[in-house]
Amino acid sequence: MSEPIPAHPALLPPADLDAQVSTALQEDVGRGDVTAALVPPEQRVRGQIVSREAAILCGQPWVEACFGQLDPQIRLTWHVAEGAPLAPGALVCTVEGAARGVLTGERTALNFLQLLSGTATAAHRFAQAVAGTGCTVLDTRKTLPGLRTAQKYAVRCGGSANHRMGLYDMVLIKENHILAAGSIGAAVDAARRLAAGVRIEVEVESLDELEQAFAAAPDIVMLDEFSLQDMREAVRRNRARGRAVQLEASGSVSLENIGQIAATGVDFISVGALTKHVRAVDLSMRLEFQGR
Numbered sequence: 001m002s003e004p005i006p007a008h009p010a011l012l013p014p015a016d017l018d019a020q021v022s023t024a025l026q027e028d029v030g031r032g033d034v035t036a037a038l039v040p041p042e043q044r045v046r047g048q049i050v051s052r053e054a055a056i057l058c059g060q061p062w063v064e065a066c067f068g069q070l071d072p073q074i075r076l077t078w079h080v081a082e083g084a085p086l087a088p089g090a091l092v093c094t095v096e097g098a099a100r101g102v103l104t105g106e107r108t109a110l111n112f113l114q115l116l117s118g119t120a121t122a123a124h125r126f127a128q129a130v131a132g133t134g135c136t137v138l139d140t141r142k143t144l145p146g147l148r149t150a151q152k153y154a155v156r157c158g159g160s161a162n163h164r165m166g167l168y169d170m171v172l173i174k175e176n177h178i179l180a181a182g183s184i185g186a187a188v189d190a191a192r193r194l195a196a197g198v199r200i201e202v203e204v205e206s207l208d209e210l211e212q213a214f215a216a217a218p219d220i221v222m223l224d225e226f227s228l229q230d231m232r233e234a235v236r237r238n239r240a241r242g243r244a245v246q247l248e249a250s251g252s253v254s255l256e257n258i259g260q261i262a263a264t265g266v267d268f269i270s271v272g273a274l275t276k277h278v279r280a281v282d283l284s285m286r287l288e289f290q291g292r
Contacts, residue, residue: 053086053088059150095285124158130262134267139162214238225252247265
């Protein structure tokens with residue numbers, strides 16, 4: 001196997017990458033690829049992965065792992081770096097090796113590459129839409145089950161940033177938590193006692209609740225479904241307090257309105273669509289059987 005073209009240091013593959021690939025291969029191969037068995041074991045093949053549309057490339061480590069787990073002798077040569085833009089018709093990767101392994105791994109490898117490139121492409125488009133505003137686009141926990149770390153890697157690959165990874169690394173107090181605790185202040189106090197040292201965020205749905213959040217002094221306040229006018233007022237009040245908290249806008253965010261939201265002065269905008277509404281990038285693998 002060849003090494004991928006070096007990517008940005010921040011793009012470290014997740015620790016569960018091999019497990020994700022193993023699960024995906026087991027799901028597809030099961031007891032064995034009965035179709036690839038029709039191909040003579042000595043048959044060699046050369047393939048090219050080609051992009052059919054403009055996109056951001058993401059998923060090289062998953063492709064490497066797919067073919068590596070099936071046949072470590074399969075050689076991959078990347079022609080585009082991880083996180084780089086693709087033009088329609090661009091040659092992405094050359095694959096060479098035993099035909100059986102290449103044929104067996106083709107679909108799983110492309111599934112990962114298409115999905116993660118789609119996530120990275122969406123993240124890139126949203127990040128570009130707020131460029132120069134000082135606002136950061138964040139993902140959410142609305143990810144494909146079992147592929148959260150992969151999709152969050154892809155979000156970073158596209159130039160956006162990760163919110164919390166799960167329920168364990170950050171407190172996010174929402175409406176039901178507030179109702180159960182009795183108030184925003186009580187919920188924040190409980191979080192400080194039970195999760196010392198973990199960042200605390202509170203979701204608010206009005207300017208009155210924002211004032212309650214200011215009094216409780218969490219790290220971040222999420223402005224849920226605020227109008228642009230109320231977002232601007234929230235930013236004004238926060239600045240008057242010396243930027244007491246960081247402000248995150250959430251709800252009904254699209255490429256069409258995210259620029260206006262960023263212009264209000266909020267610090268973050270969370271966008272579930274980065275990972276929830278992902279559309280796979282159109283990539284194909286063209287194979288040439290050698291010795292024929």
